[in-house]
Amino acid sequence: ELTKEEKQRLRKEKKQQKKNKEKKDEKASRESDKEKKSAAPASQPPTQHTAQKAVPASAPVPLPASEAPVPADKPAKSKAELKAERRARQEAERASKQGKKGEVGQQAATGKAKAPPSELQPVVKRLPEHIQVDNPDVLKKLAKKLERQQVCIYVYYGYKVSLFSHLHQYSRKAPLTQQLSIPSTVIHPAIVRLGLQYSQGIVAGSNARSVALLHAFKQVIRDYTTPPKEELSRDLVNKLKPYISFLNQCRPLSASMGNAIKYIKKEISNIPSQCKEEEAKRKLLNCIECYINEKIVLAAKAIAKYSIEKISDGDVILVYGCSSLVNHILCEAFEKGRKFRVIVVDSRPRLEGREALRRLVQRGISCTYVLISAVSYILPEVSKVFLGAHALLANGYVMSRVGTSQIALVAKAFNVPVLVCCETYKFCERVQTDSFVSNELDDPDDLIVTRKGKTQLEDWQKVDSLGLLNLVYDVTPPDFVDLVITDLGMIPCTSVPVVLRVKNVDQ
Amino acid sequence: MELQAVLMAAGGGSRMTDLTYNTPKPMLPVGNKPLMWYPLNLLERVGFEEVIVITTKEVHKMMSTDPKMKLEPVKMKLDVVCIQEDGDMGTADALRHIQPKIKTDILVVSCDLITDVALHEVVDLFRAHNATLAMLMSKAHEFTETVPGQKGKKKTAEQRDFVGVDQSGKRLLFMANEADMEDGLSIRKSIMRKHPRMHIKTGLVDAHLYCLKKAVVDFLTENKSISSIRGELVPYLVRKQFSKTTNSQKNKDDVDDQNQKKNDGSMNHELLITSRDEPLLQLAQERSCWNDHHGDMSEAYHGGKMRCYVHIMDQGLCYRVNTLAAYIEANRMAPKLFEEPAVHPSAAISERCQMGSDSIIGAQCQVADKTSIKRSTIGNSTIVKEKVKVTNTIIMHGVTIEEGCNIQGSVICSNAVIGRGADLKYCLVGNGQRIEPEAERTNEVIVGTDQLMEI
DSSP states (O other), X not given: OHHHHHHHHHHHHHHHHTTTOHHHHHHHHHHHHHHHHOOOOSOOOOEEOOOOOOOOTTOSSOOOOOOOOOOTTOOOHHHHHHHHHHXXXXXXXXXXXXXXXXXXXXXXXXXXXXXXXXXXXXXXXXXXXXXXXXXXXXXXXHHHHHHHTTOOOOOOOXXXXXXXXXXXXXXXXXXXGGGSOSSOSSSOHXXXXXXXXXXXXXXXXHHHHHHHXXXXXXXXXXXXXXXXXXXXXXXXHHHHHHHHHHHHHHSOOOHHHHHHHHHHXXXXXXXXXXXXXXXXXXXXXXXXXXXXXXXXXXXHHHHHHXXXXXXXXXXXXXXXXXXXXXXXXXXXHHHTTOOEEEEEEEOTTTOTHHHHHHHHHHHTOOEEXXXXXXXXXXXXXXXXXXXXXXXXXXXXXXXXXXXXXXXHHHHXXXXXXXXXXXXXXXXXXXXXXXXXXXXXXXXXXXXXXXXXXXXXXXXXXXXXXXXXOOBOEEEEOGGGOOEEEETTEEEOGGGHHHHHHHHHHHO | OOEEEEEEEOOOXXXXXXXXXTSOGGGOEETTEETTHHHHHHHHHHTOOEEEEEEEHHXXXXXXXXXXXXXXXXOSEEEEEEEOSSSOOOXXXXXXXXXXXXXXXXXXXXXXXEEOOOHHHHHHHHHHTTOSEEEEEEEOOOOOSOOTTXXXXXXXXXXXXXXEEXXXXXXXXXXXXXXXXXXXXXXXXXXXXXXXXXXXXXXXXXXXXXXEOHHHHHHHHHOTTOOOIIIIIHHHHHHXXXXXXXXXXOHHHHHHHHHHXXXXXXXXXXXXXXXXXHHHHHHHHHHSOOOSOOSSSOOGGGGOSOOEEEXXXXXXXXXXXXXXXXXXXXHHHGGGGOOOOSBOTTOEEOTTOEEOTTOEEOTTOEEOTXXXXXXXXXXXXOEEOTTOEXXXXXEXXXXXXXXXXXXXXXXXXXXXXXXXXXXXXXXXXXXXXXXOTTOEEESOEEOOGGGSOOO
C-alpha cells in the first residue's frame, strides 16, 4: 500500500522537476523498481541516495549536503546488490556528465517524512573554469571559447602538485605574446601591453592592477568606433570580452578587477541608444575617472582618516608584504605627527617587503625588517598588526597574499589586534573557507635560488617525485581578524555580506 | 595600430663595392633570393601587414620589373618611398623624410639583416617597460670562410663598439664606439650610482633592428642635425636616459632651461614623451609593488621617463650582410631559414652530376653531365657545362660556365662568363666579366676597369 503511495508521490515529484532533472527521473524509476522488487515492510528506513557528484570537498557552492544514511539494516541481500548495481550505473553516468551541476538524490521518504523536492534540489552554481584545469572537457570548452575570440591559449608548464592540479600553472619564460602577431590587431595594443605587464609582475598589487586595467580600457574606448548597424552599448561589451579573456590568460583576474569590469560593462550597457558616439565615449571616460577617484583615491583617504584614530603614539605596528593601502595609511599617520615604528615582515619568493621597506624609510619612518619565519620571535614587541587584503569574501574571510593567515594566527595567539584595511570595491560575493579550491599558482621557477654559485633546484623537472608549488593567495578566517577598516567605516569581518547587500540595493 | 614597419633599403653597400657596383645591395642574391626578401619575410612571418620601404629608384625598378630579381610573393603591402641615390641621406634623414606617414611607434629594420630571432622578445621589452628604444644585438660569430680577394691575414678588428648593460642584461646603459673615445672609456658617475653593476660587452653585432617611439620621430623632425640612426640617434637616446633634465619632475625648471639653452633646445622635446592619462599611469606605477632594482631608495626606473632596452641573442642566426665575408657566410646559412627545396623544380639537372645536399640550384638552370657541385649556391638561369667542379662557391644569376672549369671558394657575379678550362680559386669575378679560357686565378678580384673605385 505504502509503496504504491510512495510511487504515486514520486511520480508527482518527477513531473514537477522534469525540466532539469532527467537523471533523477531515472533514479526515481530505479528506486520505484527497487521498491517494487523488495517485499519490504512499510517500516523501511528512509533510503536516500545521494547522486552527489565528486565535487571537491570544500566547494564554494553551499550545497545542502544531505548525506545518504547507509541502509545498514536492510534485510534482503538482494537490496544491497541492487544498490551496488545502481551505484555503479550512477557512477558511469556521472563520469559522462562531469562538469555540470551537482545533484542531490531524492529522498525516498516513508510515510511521515515527506520530502518536498524543492528543498533538496539545491541552486547549484557552475564551478568557474579556472579551477577545473584537470578536467579535460572543461579545457576543451575553454580552448574553443578562446579560439572563437581569437585569443591564444597558454601552455601549461611543469609538474603540478596533486592537491593543486585543478589550477593553472604557467611559466614566465613563455609569454603569451609569442603567439600573437606583432602589430597586434586582434587585441588592442594597450591590452597586450597590460597583459605583458601583468605576467611579468611589473604591475602587481590589487589597486595597481585595477587602475592599470581602467587606464587601458580608457584607451580602448578612445580608439573604438561603432561599426555601422551596431549599437555602441552592445558592441563595445562584445569587443571587451576577448580582451578580458586575454588578460585572464596572462594572469587570473583579481576580485577588484572583476568588480571594475562589472561596473564598466554595466555603464556601457546603460548608454541610451540615441546617444551619439562622441558623447557616449566621453561619458564612459568620465565614469571611469569617477570610479577610480571614488573607489580608490578617495577611499584611501577615508581609510587613512579612520585608521589614524587607531594608531597611537608609541605603537609598534607590524605589516606584511607590500600593500599600497597600508603604506599609504602609515605615511599619512606619520605626516600627521604620530610617533610609531614599523616592523615589516617579508616572505620568499616575491620579497615584496623590500619595496614596502623602501617606501616607509624614504618617508622617515623607522622600520625593522624580518622574514616570516621570525614572526613569533618579534611578535611580543608588536602592539598592532595592519594587513592589506586582495579581496574580502562574503563569508567574512580575508583573501590576501600567502602568509597573511599565518601572521593573523600568530597575532591571535599573542593577543595582538589584527586590523585589515580594504576598500569596498574589493568586496566580492564569493565564499571560500580554504586556500585550496580557488587560488593562483605562480611560476614555479621563482622558487629556484642561486647561492654561492650553486643552484640546487636547477633540474627539478627531472626528479619525478618533486613538485614545486608557488602559491599566491591564502584566506584568513574572520576569527583572527578584529576589525576591517573600509571607506564606509570600521566594521567587523562578518558585516561584509551586509555591505554587499547594501551596495546591490544602491545599484 | 601598434607598430609600423620601416625597411631601410637605400644603403649603398660601401664595404663591399666589388659586389654592389652593379647590383644594389638590397637586390644581391643570397640563397637565390634578394637580400631584401629576408627582413621582409621576417616581418611577414611575425604578422605585419604593411611595410614602408625606403629605397632608391633603381631598386624599386628592379623590384617590380626585372623578372629574374622579382621578389618572392610577399603578401604584405609595400609602400615604397624613393629617395635620391646620391647617398648623403642618412637613415635618420630618411625617417625625417617619411615623418608624415608615421602615425604610431615604428620598427626600423635594415635591408641587410638576416635573422631568425623571435621578434616578440624585442617588442615585448618595448611594450612592457614603455621604452623609448628597444634594439636587437647578437653575439658575433667568427667568419671561417676564406674571403676572396683578401691578401694576407684578416685585417685587425674594425672599430669596436662598447655596449654596457645592467645586471639583467636587458637595460641599455652605455653605448659608444672606440672611434669616439680619445683616451679611454668614461662613464658618468650618475649612471654608476644608479646601476652599480654594469656589464660591458664588445663582441656584439648590432642587428640594426630598432623599435622607436613615435615621439622620437617627431623629435628628429625638430632636430635636423642627426642623420644616422645607429651612429648618432641611438647613442644620444642612451645618454639621455640619465640626463638630469629628463628626470626632473618639476616642469617649471624645464621651461627655464628651454629659454636658456637654445642650441640644446633639441633635448627638451624628449620631454614630450608622455601619453594622455599620464596621471593614471603614474598612479598605477605608484601603487604597484614592483621595482626594477634593489638596494637604493629610488623608485622603479629611478624615476626616469626614458628607457632603452636591448635584447641580446645568444643562439640563432643573425647576420648583417655588409661585408664580403658576411655575404659568403650568409649564403651558407640562409637555406636554414626557409624550407624550400634546394633544387628549384624548373632546373634541368642531368642525372650524372654530383650534387651535394647543401647546394642550392636556382630556377631554369641547366647543369650538364659530370659536374660536381658541393656547398654552393647557383643562381637563376645559369648554365653549367660538362666536367665542371664547383666547390664552396656563390654563383649569381645568368652566369655561363664553360666546360672543364674548376671553381673553388669564389664569388661569381651576374652575367659573367667563365671560359673553358678556367681554374679559379678564391676569386671574385665582377658583374658581366669574361674570364678567358685556361685562365688560372687565385685570390683575385676581377672587375672591369671602368668600375674600379675612384680615388
